[in-house]
Amino acid sequence: MSDEHAEAAGEPLPETRGAERSDEAESQRKLVCFDLGGRELAAPIEQVRETLELRPITPLFRMPPSVAGITNLRGEILAVLDVGVLLGFSPTRRDASARILVCEVEGRSAGLLVERLGPLRDVPSQALAPAPPTMPSEIAALLHGVVSLQTHPLPVLDVARLLDAPPLRPFVTERAARAPAQESP
Amino acid sequence: MSERRRRFRPGLRGQVMITIAAVALLEALAAVYLVYDAHREASRGAFLVKHYNRFDAYRKGLGRAMAANAALAARGFDLGPALRDERASELVPELGEALAETAAPDLVLVVDGRGRPLRGEGLTVLPPDAVAQSRLVSDVLGGMTVAGELARIDGHVYQVAAVPVRARPRRAFGSGAGPEGQPPGAGPVDRTAEPEVVGGVVLGVRIERYMEDYQRQSDPNASKQHRLTLVGRDALVLASVFPEDEQGDLGSALQEDAWGEAQEGEDMVAVILHADHMYDFHQDEGVRGYDGNTYGDLGSFFLMRQRDFKAQSFWDRFSSSLSTLLLFAGITLVLGWLLAWYITRRIRVLVHATEDLAQGQGDLTKRLHVGSTDDELGQLASNLNAVFAHIHELAAKVQRAAFQVGASSAEISAASRQMLDGAQEQARKTESSTAAVTELSASIQQVAENATEATRVARKSGEDVQSAIGRMQEIRTTVDEAAARIHELGESGKRIGNIVEVIRQISDQTTLLALNAAIEAAHAGEHGKGFAVVADEVSGLANRVGQSARDIEDLIATIKEQTQEAVRAMEAGTTEVEEGTRLVTRTLADLQTLVQVVEDTAHAVSEQAVASDEIARNMDAVQRIAAEVLGSSEEAVDQGEHLHRLAHGLEESVKGFRIEASRLEDGGEGAKRLPPGDAGE
Known part of the structure; x- marks a missing residue:
C-alpha cells in the first residue's frame, strides 16, 4: 500500500508498476466511474478514499468557480471541488443524484462534486491509453489516459495532478500527508 | 081461411104426427106381447x-x-x-x-x-x-x-x-107257560x-x-x-x-x-x-x-x-110373430107411402119452380102459382115468392155494390202495389244501412280493442322506462362507488410511492456504502479482496433494488395515470348517465301523457262502440219493422187483388140472375146496369 502510494506519487503511470508486481494487479485495474457534465469519467480506486452523499456545502469568499465550498466530514474540514468547471463544463448540478467523491493522494484530500456515481469498473491495465493528441493539453494534463470501452471512451482522471492544479492547490487539505510518511519507513 | 075452417084438414105436421102415433101404438102392442111372453119364460x-x-x-x-x-x-x-x-x-x-x-x-x-x-x-x-x-x-x-x-x-x-x-x-x-112254547089263546x-x-x-x-x-x-x-x-x-x-x-x-x-x-x-x-x-x-x-x-x-x-x-123357441116365436110383424110392416109402409105421396105431390111443384134458380140461370122474375094457401105448403109457396122478390132486390143491389167494390178494389190494389214498391225500396235501403252500420260497429270495436292494446303497451313501456331509470340510478351509484375506490387506489399508489422512495434512498445509500466498502477493500490490497467481492455483491443487490424501485415507481406512475384516466372516464360516464336519466325521465313524462291520451282515446272509442252498437240494434229494429211493413204491403196487395177477384166473381155471380126492373114491386131501379161492371180487371 505504501508502495502503491509512493509509486503513484512518483510515477505518472502507476499501472505499469502494478503490472510488474503481480499478474492480477497488472491485468486488472479498478476504476470508480462518475458523471460530470453528462459524460462518464473515472478515477482510479487507489486515489479515492470514500464517497459521500451530497451534504450542505458552505461557500467561501473569493473562491474560484472550480471550488464549490467546504464541508465538515467527521470533524475534518474538507474542500469540495467542482471539477466540471475546471474541465470546462458548466457548474455541476446539485440534485438528488449528486455525490461527493472524497479523494486522497499523498496526504492531500479533497472532495469532488459529481453529478452521479457510476459503477466500479474492472478494466485491463493495457486498456489504458494515453490521451489523444486532439485533446487540449491543459485537460490532458489532468488525465491518466483514456480507456476505450465498447460503447464509449472513458477518460480516467489523475487525482494527484488535479489536486496539484494551481487554482485548487490552496484548498487541498494537507492532513493526510503525514500518515503515508509515517507508514513509508 | 074460411074454407079451411069448414073442412078439417090437419096440417102436414098433424098428418105426420097422426101416422107416427099409429105406428107407435102398434109397436107398443107388439112390445107388450113380447114382454109378456118373455116374462112367462123367465118365471x-x-x-x-x-x-x-x-x-x-x-x-x-x-x-x-x-x-x-x-x-x-x-x-x-x-x-x-x-x-x-x-x-x-x-x-x-x-x-x-x-x-x-x-x-x-x-x-x-x-x-x-x-x-x-x-x-x-x-x-x-x-x-x-x-x-x-x-x-x-x-x-x-x-x-x-x-x-x-x-x-x-x-x-x-x-x-x-x-x-x-x-x-x-x-x-x-099255569106258571109253566113259556113265552114261546105256550100256545096263545x-x-x-x-x-x-x-x-x-x-x-x-x-x-x-x-x-x-x-x-x-x-x-x-x-x-x-x-x-x-x-x-x-x-x-x-x-x-x-x-x-x-x-x-x-x-x-x-x-x-x-x-x-x-x-x-x-x-x-x-x-x-x-x-x-x-x-x-x-x-x-x-x-x-x-x-x-x-x-x-x-x-x-x-x-x-x-x-x-x-x-x-x-x-x-127352439126363438125360431118358434120368430115364425109365429113373423106374420104379425110383416103385417105391421106392410101397414106402416102403405101409410108411409101414402103420406109421402101426399106431401111430395105438392112439394114437387115448389121444386120445379125453384129448379131454375138452383141451376144458376135463375129468373128472379118468376113467381109460384099456388091455388090454396091453407096449409104449410101454400104458405111456403107464398113465402118463397116473397123471398124471390127480396132476392131480386138484393141481387140488383149486390150488382151495383160489386161494381163499386171492383173499382175500389182496383184502386186499392194499385195503391198497395205502390206502397209495396216503396216498402221494398225501403227494406233494401235499410238492409244496406244495417250492413254498413254493422260493419262500422265492427270497425269501431276493432279500434277500441286496438286502443286498449295500445294503452296496455304504453303502460308496459312506462313501467319499463321507470325500471330503466332505476337501473341508471343504480349505475350512477355504482360508478360513484367505483370512482371512490379508484381514488383510494390512487392514494394507496401514493403511499406505495413514498415507500418506494424510501427503498430507493436506502438502495442509493447501500450503493454508496458498497462503493465505499469496495474502496476500502481496494485500499486493503490483497487482504481486502474477499471483502471486495462482498462489496461488489452488495453493490449489485443495491443496484437491483434501486432498479426495482425505479420500475415500481414507473409502474406507480403508470397506475396513477391510468387511474386518473379511469376517474375521468367515470366522471364522463356519470355525466352521461345523468344526462340519460334526465332524458329518460322526460321520456317517461311524455309517455305518461301519451298513455293518458291513448286511454282517453280508448274510452272515447269504447263509448263510440256502444253508441254504434245501439245504432246497429236500432237499425235491426228498423229493418224488422220495414220487413213487417213489406209483409203487410204484400198482404195488402194480395188482399186488394183478392178483393178485386171477389168483386168480379160477385158480379159474375149476380150476372147469372135475370132481373127485370118492371116486375119488381119495390127498389131495384138500377138493376139493369150490371153487365159492364168489371172495369176494375
Whole structure:
C-alpha cells in the first residue's frame, strides 16, 4: 500500500508498476466511474478514499468557480471541488443524484462534486491509453489516459495532478500527508 | 081461411104426427106381447118349484089316506084278536081282498107280533127275514103309525102306510107257560089289561105310479109334461117315469157335476142333459124314507121339464110373430107411402119452380102459382115468392155494390202495389244501412280493442322506462362507488410511492456504502479482496433494488395515470348517465301523457262502440219493422187483388140472375146496369 502510494506519487503511470508486481494487479485495474457534465469519467480506486452523499456545502469568499465550498466530514474540514468547471463544463448540478467523491493522494484530500456515481469498473491495465493528441493539453494534463470501452471512451482522471492544479492547490487539505510518511519507513 | 075452417084438414105436421102415433101404438102392442111372453119364460124356475110342492103334497096326502084305510080294514076284520090267537091266516083271503080294494096297493103286508108275514091270497110275498129285520116293521111293532113315508123294499120304492094292530092279551094258564112254547089263546081274555101290539098292517104303492099320475096331470102336451125321478146314493136311479130302456145313464146325468148351463134371458141357468134333450129341473134334496133296517136319507127328487121347445123357441116365436110383424110392416109402409105421396105431390111443384134458380140461370122474375094457401105448403109457396122478390132486390143491389167494390178494389190494389214498391225500396235501403252500420260497429270495436292494446303497451313501456331509470340510478351509484375506490387506489399508489422512495434512498445509500466498502477493500490490497467481492455483491443487490424501485415507481406512475384516466372516464360516464336519466325521465313524462291520451282515446272509442252498437240494434229494429211493413204491403196487395177477384166473381155471380126492373114491386131501379161492371180487371 505504501508502495502503491509512493509509486503513484512518483510515477505518472502507476499501472505499469502494478503490472510488474503481480499478474492480477497488472491485468486488472479498478476504476470508480462518475458523471460530470453528462459524460462518464473515472478515477482510479487507489486515489479515492470514500464517497459521500451530497451534504450542505458552505461557500467561501473569493473562491474560484472550480471550488464549490467546504464541508465538515467527521470533524475534518474538507474542500469540495467542482471539477466540471475546471474541465470546462458548466457548474455541476446539485440534485438528488449528486455525490461527493472524497479523494486522497499523498496526504492531500479533497472532495469532488459529481453529478452521479457510476459503477466500479474492472478494466485491463493495457486498456489504458494515453490521451489523444486532439485533446487540449491543459485537460490532458489532468488525465491518466483514456480507456476505450465498447460503447464509449472513458477518460480516467489523475487525482494527484488535479489536486496539484494551481487554482485548487490552496484548498487541498494537507492532513493526510503525514500518515503515508509515517507508514513509508 | 074460411074454407079451411069448414073442412078439417090437419096440417102436414098433424098428418105426420097422426101416422107416427099409429105406428107407435102398434109397436107398443107388439112390445107388450113380447114382454109378456118373455116374462112367462123367465118365471119357469119358480113355476117348477110350485109344481113339485103340489106333487109332494099329493103324495103325502094319499099316504095318510092309505094309513087310515089300513087301520079301518084291520079293525073291521078284527085282526087284533086273530093275530093274538094266531088264527089270522083264516082271515087272509078276505082281508087281502079288502085291502086291495081300498087303495089298489102294490104292497100288502100283514105281520104278527114277531114280525112274521102272513101268507095268502092278496098278500105280497116277501122274504120273511127281510120283513122281520126291516125298520119299518120294527117301528110298527113298536106302536108307531107310519103315514106318507117312502120305503125301499125289495128293490122298489113304495109310498107306504103302516099301522100297528093291538089286542088285549089272554091270561096265561099255569106258571109253566113259556113265552114261546105256550100256545096263545090258552086262557080267557084279560079285559082289564091294556091292549098290546100283536102285529101290523103295511100298505104300499109304487112311487112310479104317483109320478106317472102327476106327469099326466101336469100338461096335456107330452113334450111339456113334468117328469120325476128319484135318485139314490151312488147315482142309482130308484124310481123314474122314464121307461127302463130310456133311462140309460140318467143317474149320472143327474149328478151335479154333470149339469150343463144354458142362457136364459140375461142369466145362465143349470140344466140337465139326457138322451139328446135338455131339461129344466127342480131338485128336492134329502128325501127321507125307510131302507131295510134304517130310516134316513134316500136321495133326491128331480122334477124335470124338457127345455127343447125353449131352445127352439126363438125360431118358434120368430115364425109365429113373423106374420104379425110383416103385417105391421106392410101397414106402416102403405101409410108411409101414402103420406109421402101426399106431401111430395105438392112439394114437387115448389121444386120445379125453384129448379131454375138452383141451376144458376135463375129468373128472379118468376113467381109460384099456388091455388090454396091453407096449409104449410101454400104458405111456403107464398113465402118463397116473397123471398124471390127480396132476392131480386138484393141481387140488383149486390150488382151495383160489386161494381163499386171492383173499382175500389182496383184502386186499392194499385195503391198497395205502390206502397209495396216503396216498402221494398225501403227494406233494401235499410238492409244496406244495417250492413254498413254493422260493419262500422265492427270497425269501431276493432279500434277500441286496438286502443286498449295500445294503452296496455304504453303502460308496459312506462313501467319499463321507470325500471330503466332505476337501473341508471343504480349505475350512477355504482360508478360513484367505483370512482371512490379508484381514488383510494390512487392514494394507496401514493403511499406505495413514498415507500418506494424510501427503498430507493436506502438502495442509493447501500450503493454508496458498497462503493465505499469496495474502496476500502481496494485500499486493503490483497487482504481486502474477499471483502471486495462482498462489496461488489452488495453493490449489485443495491443496484437491483434501486432498479426495482425505479420500475415500481414507473409502474406507480403508470397506475396513477391510468387511474386518473379511469376517474375521468367515470366522471364522463356519470355525466352521461345523468344526462340519460334526465332524458329518460322526460321520456317517461311524455309517455305518461301519451298513455293518458291513448286511454282517453280508448274510452272515447269504447263509448263510440256502444253508441254504434245501439245504432246497429236500432237499425235491426228498423229493418224488422220495414220487413213487417213489406209483409203487410204484400198482404195488402194480395188482399186488394183478392178483393178485386171477389168483386168480379160477385158480379159474375149476380150476372147469372135475370132481373127485370118492371116486375119488381119495390127498389131495384138500377138493376139493369150490371153487365159492364168489371172495369176494375
